[in-house]
Amino acid sequence: MELLKGKIKKEGIVLSENVLKVDSFINHQMDPILMKEIGKEFANRFRNENITKVLTIESSGIAPAIMTGLELEVPVIFARKRKSLTLTSDLYTSTVYSYTKKETNEITVSQKYILEGDNVLIIDDFLANGQAAIGLAEIVEKAKAKVSGIGILIEKSFQPGAEDIISKGYRLESLARIKSLHNEDVQFVD
Amino acid sequence: MELLKGKIKKEGIVLSENVLKVDSFINHQMDPILMKEIGKEFANRFRNENITKVLTIESSGIAPAIMTGLELEVPVIFARKRKSLTLTSDLYTSTVYSYTKKETNEITVSQKYILEGDNVLIIDDFLANGQAAIGLAEIVEKAKAKVSGIGILIEKSFQPGAEDIISKGYRLESLARIKSLHNEDVQFVD
Numbered sequence: 001m002e003l004l005k006g007k008i009k010k011e012g013i014v015l016s017e018n019v020l021k022v023d024s025f026i027n028h029q030m031d032p033i034l035m036k037e038i039g040k041e042f043a044n045r046f047r048n049e050n051i052t053k054v055l056t057i058e059s060s061g062i063a064p065a066i067m068t069g070l071e072l073e074v075p076v077i078f079a080r081k082r083k084s085l086t087l088t089s090d091l092y093t094s095t096v097y098s099y100t101k102k103e104t105n106e107i108t109v110s111q112k113y114i115l116e117g118d119n120v121l122i123i124d125d126f127l128a129n130g131q132a133a134i135g136l137a138e139i140v141e142k143a144k145a146k147v148s149g150i151g152i153l154i155e156k157s158f159q160p161g162a163e164d165i166i167s168k169g170y171r172l173e174s175l176a177r178i179k180s181l182h183n184e185d186v187q188f189v190d
Numbered sequence: 191m192e193l194l195k196g197k198i199k200k201e202g203i204v205l206s207e208n209v210l211k212v213d214s215f216i217n218h219q220m221d222p223i224l225m226k227e228i229g230k231e232f233a234n235r236f237r238n239e240n241i242t243k244v245l246t247i248e249s250s251g252i253a254p255a256i257m258t259g260l261e262l263e264v265p266v267i268f269a270r271k272r273k274s275l276t277l278t279s280d281l282y283t284s285t286v287y288s289y290t291k292k293e294t295n296e297i298t299v300s301q302k303y304i305l306e307g308d309n310v311l312i313i314d315d316f317l318a319n320g321q322a323a324i325g326l327a328e329i330v331e332k333a334k335a336k337v338s339g340i341g342i343l344i345e346k347s348f349q350p351g352a353e354d355i356i357s358k359g360y361r362l363e364s365l366a367r368i369k370s371l372h373n374e375d376v377q378f379v380d
Contacts, residue, residue, distance in 0.1 A: 023300065024302070024303075028267060028268065028270070028299075028300055028303065029265050029266070029267045029300075029302075029303045030256060030259070030265065030266045030267070030268070031265060032256050032257075032259040032260035032263075032264075032265070032266055033260065033263065035256055035260070036260055058248060058249035059248035059249045059252060059268060059270075062249060062252040062253055062256075063252055063253075063256045063266075066220060066222050066225055066252075066253045066256060066257070067222075067256070069220070069222035070222035070223065070225070070226055073222075073223065074222075075219050075220065075221060075222070076219070076220045076222055076253075077218060077219045077220070078218065078220070078249060080218070080249075109218075110213065110218055110219075112214070112219075113214075113218065113219045
């Protein structure tokens with residue numbers, strides 16, 4: 001998606017060979033017009049999947065997910081992150097390790113909101129090691145619903161998440177695919 | 191706002207005299223078409239305030255805030271919550287006590303994103319004791335920007351937050367104002 005790639009080129013800050021900071025338009029300050037266009041793009045790419053729910057994870061996934069749900073006219077659910085669970089009845093849970101924060105979170109979704117027969121589109125901002133996306137997919141599978149696709153804003157293609165998701169048989173659509181962050185420069189996959 | 195009040199009447203669950211659960215359309219599962227209408231409503235109510243930024247707090251404020259920012263065509267910032275701060279340089283911070291969760295969080299916003307001269311519209315899902323909204327307002331004041339208004343989806347008018355905000359001189363617009371939750375019934379302020 002050229003609009004997103006242009007914004008990354010212009011405003012993204014390369015902090016290291018692995019870390020791209022996009023907190024001026026995605027992660028902390030958000031550009032609502034860009035988010036709207038991202039929602040349209042995901043809706044177009046997954047239009048033929050008969051999506052019934054969009055699932056994301058708090059907090060940075062919420063804005064692109066709500067715009068995608070708006071275009072597809074389906075409900076949007078955000079999974080909550082917790083350090084540890086006090087109560088698990090009526091919740092689907094999965095464990096997600098964050099390499100960035102070096103911590104393990106449990107992610108939870110109420111069993112009321114993902115049902116057998118649902119076609120679920122998973123949306124998240126970044127794909128690096130794939131932990132969050134795979135954790136969300138596990139929740140969908142536990143609900144006996146279908147993972148109809150995974151939509152990512154920024155894929156760091158040099159990390160293993162994308163390959164891992166595809167090897168599990170899921171359809172992956174990433175709007176910007178980054179080949180490398182060498183020399184403080186963002187190189188996209190052609 | 192009749193659309194929101196109707197949805198609360200239909201889908202809200204009164205858990206106690208103080209607690210209204212709206213996690214089927216606001217807090218966990220979200221209704222994107224409702225959120226879009228909420229964004230339009232806030233944009234209309236605050237159109238004359240020359241808003242330059244929308245500020246909210248993760249996670250439930252993000253969906254209505256991004257829709258409001260889309261209508262007003264301004265950036266949206268979400269404050270982050272943390273248990274304790276490791277690094278405070280280049281961040282504005284404030285302390286917020288949650289009566290629901292019985293815990294204190296620090297909320298933070300990067301100093302890059304709220305500037306002197308900004309007219310900031312604060313958006314949040316619930317107003318009860320007013321801690322989150324007042325914490326966000328403190329951050330705006332620290333940045334020497336103006337709190338141009340506070341927009342709330344659901345105000346529990348029988349709790350002190352609304353009065354507290356108005357007594358501080360801020361303009362408050364709540365889309366649904368709840369008078370009481372007695373006998374498992376939602377009564378709105380006329």
